[in-house]
Amino acid sequence: MPPQPANTGSATTQPATTVLPKSATGISGFDEILLGGLPTGRPSLICGAAGCGKTLFAVTFLVNGATLFGEPGVFMSFEERAEDLAANVASLGCDLDGLVQAGKLAVDHVRVERSEIEETGQYDLEGLFVRLGYAVDSVGAKRIVLDTIESLFSGFSDTAILRAELRRLFAWIKDRGLTAVITGERGDGQLTRHGLEEYISDCVILLDNRVIDQITTRRLRVVKYRGSAHGTNEYPFLIDASGISMLPVTSSGIDRPVSNEVVSTGIAGLDAMLRNGGFYRGSSILLSGVAGTGKTTIASHFIDAACRRGERCMFFAFEESAEEICRNVRSVGLDLRRRVDAGLLRFEAARPSLYGLEMHLARMHRDVLEFRPSVVVIDPISAFRGPIAEVHATLLRMVDFLKSAGVTGMFTSLRISSSLNDGTDQALSSLMDSWIRLMDLEANGERNRVLYLIKSRGSSHSNQVREYRMTDSGIELIDPYVGPDGVLTGTARLSQEARELAAAERRRRDIGQRRRESERRRRALERQINELRATLDAEQDEAHALLLEDEAHDVVLSRDRVAIAERRGGAE
């Protein structure tokens, strides 16, 4: 019973689902472009001009095969001596001698020296076959490298024989099922000097080392890959102390998990401007502003806040050294050096002109994968020089990569002018989830810093322009002065506030005065009313008195009339 599931298990782990079997090179990024690796059991051609890294590619393929995939290999060098080769790749971290001693690798240097070779009559290259076969058998090799087999053409004059023998050699490699890498020097108008691509047509990879504006960029292109899909673009790659690294371009899709978690900006006032209290984790933030607006300082706050949460941060500095940044932000009360010592923060400082754009990208990519930060700051992206379209594409890939890795990215950008229509910012804004503009306001003989949020996707945010100050304890957003004269900053804000205060005082005084006045008038009127009322009373009293007098008069009259009548009547 047990063997059966074991068999099916091993069968499924093999990529034998009718697809072309492939042998991984172990060079991250490269395998992804090749969708798995080089064709197993077939020769592949790696060609390029001198100094492109052909030999290193080949050695890495072998060393990784021996160390990572358990496939011993044979390196047959037609150019470098074994000792030189070992010394050359030792600087890149490959221990060839160790692998040779462990029986995982065989290195054979084939010396082709025209002056030592005399041709008399017919021959073939059976010696080479025997040597190769012997080396392959001695380590049980699955992978072989023929480093610049075209050197044979310099040692032998009969190219007809050579071509026939090369054809036979590649057939032999296929028969033996060896995964082979053949390197070839780039020739005029064709991929290799002697047209090796005619013989090796399964997989052809072209390396290139281009200098544009005095900056070298190594690039790689898969010219053909019979029987397999592959990435078709030119891809940059990097050779440094840790070997070859390439930037995989798998992140071309916009399909990734998103986080609802919010991370603080590290500046209380800025958090308050964002209704969520910060940025979404994994989002991209653009900080743009003219010189001296505190881009690096704000980014440092963001980093400090992340370190306080115990998260790792990575700071790619292109204008200042790590020491300079640490010293400078200490003036606003941030101790980044401590974060570095704690292993939470890593600075990677490099001059933008040190490499080409893609090289920077590849380097950042590698560093991020290595350090695994949750926050990455790139300060500033405007340092990258080159055609706008290329800069844009590079940053797009960087943003894409960071997003797919769930890393929150903060990018600063130096603006030359204060106008909104600044090329790079405009082109980049679509990539960014949040955009903070930092500005200088010059008025009344002073300069004040203000910021505002241009956008913050997925979060309502303040529409206010806020003034901020750099204090000993960090960046501080100041409550805005908003009044009838608009938003004021700096001394203008202070003097306007003083003016306001005076005006208010004046108004208060006026009001008191008015109140007193009205009181006085009320009292006067009341006095008048009282006088009138007294007059009225007096009038009424007089009227009453007259009335009584009249009545009394009436009575007297009637009594008189009666008296008169009586007197008259008495007379009649």
Next chain:
Amino acid sequence: MMQATEPPPEITHRLRLIVAGSTLRSRRAIENLKRVCSQRLAGQSDLEIIDIYQQPQFAREYDVIAAPTLVKLLPLPVRRIVGDLSEEDRLLRALDLAVLPSLGEA
């Protein structure tokens, strides 16, 4: 490297002929070389014929690419003469031997 114990003092040419199997080409090379040795280097040559099919390690040791290859270890400088050695003039020159105007059977 070479054990210089046995060879008599008159040895001027130390030669190794590397062949790959007993093909027609190999046999022709052996014949050609043996003829030159017997005619021009009688008693002065130390010749060894190695079949790399039998002893593949020698292919690397003598740094052989083509077959057949005649490796001239002595006199210095070391030379590799490839091919079936059918072009006798070139072979003689490569072996630092004078080319005689009318050599052989004529």
